[in-house]
Amino acid sequence: MIIKGLLGAADVRGGPTDEQRRVIQSLATGYLGLEIDVDALAACSPEELASVVDTDDRHRIIDLVILVEFCRHPDDPMQADQAERYVDALGGEAMAQVARDIQTGHRERVMADWARFGGGATSIQSVADTDLGSELRSLEHCPAGSLGRGLFDFYADLGVPFPGEPDGGPATLAFHDVTHVLTGYGTTPSDEVALQAMLTAATGFDQHFSALVASLSLFEGAAFDLPGFIPKEGVLDRPGAADELADAFRRGEACTGDISTVDFMDRKNEPLVSIQHEFGLIPPPSISPSATL
Numbered sequence: 459m460i461i462k463g464l465l466g467a468a469d470v471r472g473g474p475t476d477e478q479r480r481v482i483q484s485l486a487t488g489y490l491g492l493e494i495d496v497d498a499l500a501a502c503s504p505e506e507l508a509s510v511v512d513t514d515d516r517h518r519i520i521d522l523v524i525l526v527e528f529c530r531h532p533d534d535p536m537q538a539d540q541a542e543r544y545v546d547a548l549g550g551e552a553m554a555q556v557a558r559d560i561q562t563g564h565r566e567r568v569m570a571d572w573a574r575f576g577g578g579a580t581s582i583q584s585v586a587d588t589d590l591g592s593e594l595r596s597l598e599h600c601p602a603g604s605l606g607r608g609l610f611d612f613y614a615d616l617g618v619p620f621p622g623e624p625d626g627g628p629a630t631l632a633f634h635d636v637t638h639v640l641t642g643y644g645t646t647p648s649d650e651v652a653l654q655a656m657l658t659a660a661t662g663f664d665q666h667f668s669a670l671v672a673s674l675s676l677f678e679g680a681a682f683d684l685p686g687f688i689p690k691e692g693v694l695d696r697p698g699a700a701d702e703l704a705d706a707f708r709r710g711e712a713c714t715g716d717i718s719t720v721d722f723m724d725r726k727n728e729p730l731v732s733i734q735h736e737f738g739l740i741p742p743p744s745i746s747p748s749a750t751l
Contacts, residue, residue: 460519461486462499463507467523467544470536473501477695478529481703485522488704504547511548518663520544520551521670527557528674529694535562553671557679565681572672572682590622590629597726605733606726608639616645636722640734641709642742647677647690648699652706657718659710660737666718705742714738 464482468474474482479496486492511519527541538561545554552575559567594613600606612635619626621635638645643653654670676682680689694700715737725733 459502459507459510460490460522461492461494461496462502463504463511463519463544464522464526465496465499466501466503466507467541468526468530468537469501470534470540474526475530477531477692477700478526481526481529481694481700484700484704485707488701489707491708504544507544508547516548517551520548520554521658521663521667523548524551524554524557524671525674527554527561528678529692530561531692533561533563537561553668556671556675560675560679560681565679568675568679568681569683572668572675575668590632591620591626592622593723594620594622594632600726601729603729603731604727605636605639605720605722605730608730609636609722609726612639632722633718636720637717639730640717640720640737640739643706647693648696648702651677651693651699652702655703656706656710656713657716659707660713661716665716709740709742712738712740 461482464485465474468478468482483496486494486496507519508516523541523544527537530537538558541557541561542554545551553572555571555575556568559565559571594610597606597610598614600610609632613620621627621629621632637643637653637657641653641656643649643656651670651673654666654673657666658670660666672682677690677693680691682689694703717737717739720733720737
């Protein structure tokens with residue numbers, strides 16, 4: 459019924475787009491483990507979906523509805539109205555306003571509404587910003603295979619300034635980058651979306667959805683304005699991206715805690731694999747989607 463609900467939430471102007479169908483199919487098989495063909499299914503109504511979704515699962519289904527809404531191109535106000543019917547039937551979600559902004563052409567509001575309804579960076583900081591760059595550089599001396607050395611290599615391999623250095627970003631960026639190191643995701647647009655999907659699922663859809671919405675706004679809706687990032691549209695329509703997204707949700711639900719809470723300075727000398735094992739992290743797929751920007 460979840461899949462029928464996702465189909466219904468995209469059932470405007472002749473039905474879901476090709477991209478929406480591919481994403482829904484990937485969610486069905488790669489995330490929910492259902493051996494079904496979405497093209498053979500009929501959509502259900504908002505009321506039918508709400509009647510079979512229990513209270514504990516409503517938030518997750520709402521978030522998936524919003525995800526599918528992001529995947530409709532070009533923008534369509536009818537899509538916003540249709541998704542809203544399903545979201546409202548399930549109890550509502552403030553972050554749905556960001557997707558509505560995009561579908562109804564109010565892109566100038568996207569960042570403001572994202573910030574208003576739960577956006578913003580984590581406040582976790584274990585190192586003063588003025589010392590951050592040098593502290594991160596010192597991670598080069600951590601043992602091979604450690605979390606700290608993995609984070610150092612992450613920046614060195616990218617060839618970018620370290621957080622705390624000029625143009626390197628704030629301390630909060632380092633905590634985000636640690637999740638890349640822990641999960642194995644790269645920095646392509648599809649990897650960034652998958653990483654946020656995994657973090658969202660790892661917390662039972664209770665946290666990080668605003669960051670997933672930000673990634674979707676930036677790389678799926680091309681409506682987010684962040685320094686140093688070039689907005690993209692339709693990243694989940696790229697070969698393999700929908701499957702990577704579904705697998706990220708699956709990997710996230712297998713986790714035993716919130717990966718983003720790992721304090722990289724406190725645990726810098728610990729083996730990376732032991733921290734991954736602690737959080738129940740399973741390896742990422744061996745084949746990544748196209749990295750073409």
